[in-house]
Amino acid sequence: MRYRREDVVDRALRVLDDYGLADLTMRRLGTELGVQPSALYHHFANKQALLAAVADELLARGGRPVPPGEWDDRARVVCLSLRDACLAWRDGAEVVATARAFGLGGLAPYAALVDVLGEGGLGDELAGAAATTLVHLVLGHATDEQLRRQAGSAGALEADDLDRDFTAEVTTGVDLVLAGLRARV
Structure with missing residues (x-):
């Protein structure tokens, strides 16, 4: 075939x-x-x-439209959509991070963030640096969460180590970066 x-x-x-x-x-x-x-x-x-x-493909399948609104709210949606897409597949965050590191794929969230941040009044250089920071933050959190969950399912971590609100943690981190960007604008 x-x-x-x-x-x-x-x-x-x-x-x-x-x-x-x-x-x-x-x-x-x-x-x-x-x-x-x-x-x-x-x-x-x-x-x-x-x-x-x-x-x-995993980013395309997990992507969601960015609704109209304030630039920082839209940036948050891009970040959380990236996280959700990565977490939908085993080792998804590592796949996206690897493809991104080689410059071969996984670049759509970065491009979307550059656009949204640029519309928010950040210059090209700051929008690029901020987009990189946000993508690294989200991929790092998603990788950590996936590794912890895999270790937990193998019995290598106690349930207490997994009893965390990963969504709240990454959202807080994204919001901290966005707050700093708002102050710069």
């Missing part, structure tokens, strides 16, 4: 969710699709390109 690029990404997302990032290999993905791993290189030059497509 011949697969389209979208089919490969869809199956990669399922492998990611079932087995985690460490086991999302070209070999496993080929096995899941019933093809030789070399057939995947028809669609993706390397694993990094595959991860970039996976990151973009």
Whole structure:
């Protein structure tokens, strides 16, 4: 059977969710699709390109529209949407962070934040720095939350270590950054 690029990404997302990032290999993905791993290189030059497509797809599936309103409220929505999209998939935050680090994918939330912050009156340089800060904050929180939950499910952490309001923590962090930006504007 011949697969389209979208089919490969869809199956990669399922492998990611079932087995985690460490086991999302070209070999496993080929096995899941019933093809030789070399057939995947028809669609993706390397694993990094595959991860970039996976990151973009999980962000697209988890994205939500940014409603009209004040720039800081809109920026908060972009940040929480990024978090939700990452948390919807096992190791999602790590996938997005990896694709972003390589500059190959996972860039949509950054671009959305630059636009929203620019509309809020921040200059290009400050909007870029603020968007980077917010994306790193959210990805760091989401990665921490995913790692803690995985460790908890494996019995490596006590229930007390997981009895936290992760949403409140990241929202407070985002709000602190936004408050500082409001003061700058």
